[in-house]
Amino acid sequence: MSQRPVRSVLYIPASKERALEKAKGLACDAIIFDLEDAVAIDEKVPARTLLAETLPTADYGARLRIVRVNGLDTTWGREDVLSVVDADAVLLPKVNSAADVDAIAALTTLPIWAMMETPVGILNAAEIAAHPRLEGMVMGTNDLAKDLNTRHRPDREPLLTSLQMCLLAARAHGVTIVDGVYNAFKDDAGLKIECDQGRDMGFEGKTLIHPAQLEVANAAFAPSEAEIDLSKRQIEAFEQAERDGQGVAVVDGKIVENLHIVTARATLAKAHAIEAMKD
Known part of the structure; x- marks a missing residue:
């Protein structure tokens, strides 16, 4: 799990110079510079060139800089990966197995993140998360919903099994994991419901x-x-209880054991990291 906050992970089309500039001042914890879905076919190569020229000198502060490349089975994928040198991670779309992570690992020394957005990928989530080069997973809920032929529901019930399988895999192997997008960008109430659901499930961000x-x-x-x-x-x-020779404490009428202290310390560490991001 990442020690850096990833509450908000914003997709930015790598083909838009104005968007790349604007992102420097946005209150996001991480940026996904997108060479894939957000870039038209005839803009793929120019976008790659623009991003390769921008990242070495652009100041994005403490924001995590992730580049989503095109798949290695496309015309652009291999060169996309090779062009990414000044970033914090490379994000590979439509990862189906650990073999896909092997393929990109042979091309880059950067940390690797995986888009979890296919039925096969969900079924292989554990082996993908276990790959020694993998550091993050991103839920691609739009593509996944399409492949599963689900209907949209505010409670996302048709996707819950897939989301939880990836969460289990990420937690089992200490991998960062962030939730998928919410498409109605003017619907703050709906976004809040989905963010709260994702947070309650255990995602680190969206x-x-x-x-x-x-x-x-x-x-x-x-x-x-x-x-x-x-x-x-x-x-x-709890620390007072330990000084008194006790193994548990009571706070607000509830038992507090060591496992609760692990969570409490993680909560404070996250709060401190968020404050550091602001600075």
Whole structure:
């Protein structure tokens, strides 16, 4: 799991110079510079060139810089990967197995992230997450919903099994994982519902398609003041219990054991990391 906040992971088309410039001032934790779906076929090569020229000198601050390349089975994929040298990670679309990660690992020394967006990829999530070069997973819920022939539902019930399988794989192997996009970028209420659901499930953040979605995602995936306060009180009470020779403490009428302290410390660490991002 990443120690860097990834509450908001914004897709930016690598073909748009204005978008690349604007991203420097946006309140996102991470940027996915997209060479794949967001770029038209006749713009693929110019977009790659523009991004390769931009990243070495552009200041994106503490934001995680991820480049989504075209698939290695396309005309552009291999050269996309080879062109990415000044980034924090390379994101490969439609990863179906660990063999796909092997293929991109042979071309780059950068950390690798995988788009989880095909039925085969979901079924192989555990072996993909276990790959030693893999550091992150991104849910591609639009492509997945298409392949599964599901209908859209606000509760995302048709996708829950797939989401949970990838979460299990990521947690089992210590891999960062972020939720898929919410398409209605003007619907803050709907976005909040989906962000809260993703946070409750265990995702570390959400991929976004528009800067207007940043505020909602950042709030949803950050520890609340109540969570921070509870974490501090749990740690204090447990440390006092240990000094008194006890193995458990009680806070707000609930038992607090060591496992709760692990969560509490992780909550405070995330809050501190978010504050550091602001600085």
